[in-house]
Amino acid sequence: MRIGEISTATQVSVKTLRYYEAIGVLGAPLRTPEGYRDYSSDAIDQVRFVKASQSVGLALKEIKEIMAYREAGIVPCQHVLTLLQQRAAEYQNKIDELTQARATLDQLIDRAQNLDAQDCLPGNVCHLIPNHLNGATTNPDSEITSSIHTVSPRTIGHRPRPARTHQ
Numbered sequence: 001m002r003i004g005e006i007s008t009a010t011q012v013s014v015k016t017l018r019y020y021e022a023i024g025v026l027g028a029p030l031r032t033p034e035g036y037r038d039y040s041s042d043a044i045d046q047v048r049f050v051k052a053s054q055s056v057g058l059a060l061k062e063i064k065e066i067m068a069y070r071e072a073g074i075v076p077c078q079h080v081l082t083l084l085q086q087r088a089a090e091y092q093n094k095i096d097e098l099t100q101a102r103a104t105l106d107q108l109i110d111r112a113q114n115l116d117a118q119d120c121l122p123g124n125v126c127h128l129i130p131n132h133l134n135g136a137t138t139n140p141d142s143e144i145t146s147s148i149h150t151v152s153p154r155t156i157g158h159r160p161r162p163a164r165t166h167q
Contacts, residue, residue, distance in 0.1 A: 001039045010047040017047065025050055025064045027071075057087045 007014045020026035021037075026046055029039040046067070053063045062083050069076035112128040120127040 001041065001043065003037045003039065006039050006043050006047060009044050010051070012047055012051065020047070020050065020060075023060060023064065025060055025067060056084065057091070058083060 001009075003014050003017055006012075006017055017026065021028055026043065029037040029043065032038050049067075050060075050063050053066070054060075058066075066076045066080055066083075069079055108128060115127060124131060
C-alpha cells in the first residue's frame with residue numbers, strides 16, 4: 001500500500017505518517033523500484049494503535065517502546081499496564097490540582113461579590129485577588145478568608161474613589 005492509501009484508511013496525514021516513520025514509531029516500509037513507500041497491510045493496524053495509544057495519553061516515545069516489545073516477540077501488556085497506571089496517577093494529580101484551583105476560584109468569586117471596588121487599597125492592583133495568593137501554596141480556607149479587608153480605606157482617612165469596573 002502507498003502512503004496515501006494508509007493516510008486515507010487511518011485519517012492520519014501523510015506528513016504525520018512520514019514523521020512516525022522518521023522517529024521509528026512506524027517501521028520503514030519497503031520501497032518500490034520508483035522509490036515509493038510500499039507499506040504492508042499491518043501498517044494500518046499500527047497507525048490505529050498509535051492513535052488509540054495517544055488518545056489515552058501515551059507519548060510517542062512510550063508507544064515506540066511498546067512497538068519495540070512487539071517487534072522483539074515480547075507481549076507488551078505488562079509494560080502497557082505500568083504506563084497506563086502511571087498516566088492514571090498523573091491525571092489524578094492534575095484533577096486534584098484543578099479541583100483545588102476551582103475551589104480557590106469559587107472562594108474568590110464569592111469574596112468579590114461582597115467587596116466594594118472603592119475599598120481597593122492603593123498598593124493593590126485589584127483587591128479581588130490578594131497579593132499573597134500563590135497557586136503553589138494556596139490554602140483557600142485560610143489565605144483568602146484572612147485576606148478579606150476588614151477596614152475600608154474610607155474609614156482610615158482615605159478619600160473615597162470613584163467605583164471602578166474590573167474586567
